[in-house]
Amino acid sequence: MRFMILIKADRDSEAGVMPSEQLLTEMGRFNEELVKAGVMEAGEGLHPSSKGARVRFSGRDRQVIDGPFAETKELIAGFWIWKCASLQEAIDWVKRCPNPMPGESEIEIRQVFSAEDFGEALTPALREQEDRLRAEVTRQNPRG
Template identity: 40%
Template sequence: MAKYMLIMRGTDESIAAMMEMPFEQMLETMGRINDEMIRAGVLLAAEGLEDPSQGVVVDFSGETPVVTDGPYGETKELFGGFYLLDVATKEEAVEWAKRLPRIPGTKCEVRRVPTIDEFPQDNEWIIRERAWRERTGQL
């Protein structure tokens, strides 16, 4: 099995359209797919994000970090939330992504999450992280 992140992306327009949906309807729509993933045993985590206007951006382009309030100016797509799945293949992750609610203007990026075992095991920082994961029950 492998972990895949389904990264939900929308535009200002698609996020505004989603916000116009009655809250109970949105909960039911998302609840149905969440329930399917839970029953299939593939869902590890899922979270949506607050409205982009409530966020900030820390820009590292210059010599010192610059913090600006959202929304994010020139950004064409906004990260709106994610699902973290434990599935056998990328194809299976894509099949789950295709079942997500269809909101015009949104996209879902599917990316594999490498495991700690894929990094050099003799590296000091990997050793520290592995110990932390063991202490916190994440390994």
């Protein structure tokens, strides 16, 4: 199973405050553990929402909304993609994670859909397209 681990933003991360050297060191050690255990597939920090945008869909209409976005508790400061045997394994790893923010923080764990989750709606032609696109992405970005 694959999981997306979402590190929630806080006021400091949204203000562009960079993590301390100590936190970067602790996270580096944690990431090394994840890699050595074969859990981590990807992980990145995100710039504040002030440097981003949202696109709101309403039928055929599209509206671009420039950041920053007001609800900090709903924003993401970073993410990992992990491969774990179960949700409980992902929870156990998150509980070992250094606190990603100076004060209180929250990390959300969400399972990533696999092709099997879509059942009959994922026809053989759609599965072939999915496999072809994944192979092309891997070819374009061999580091992961």
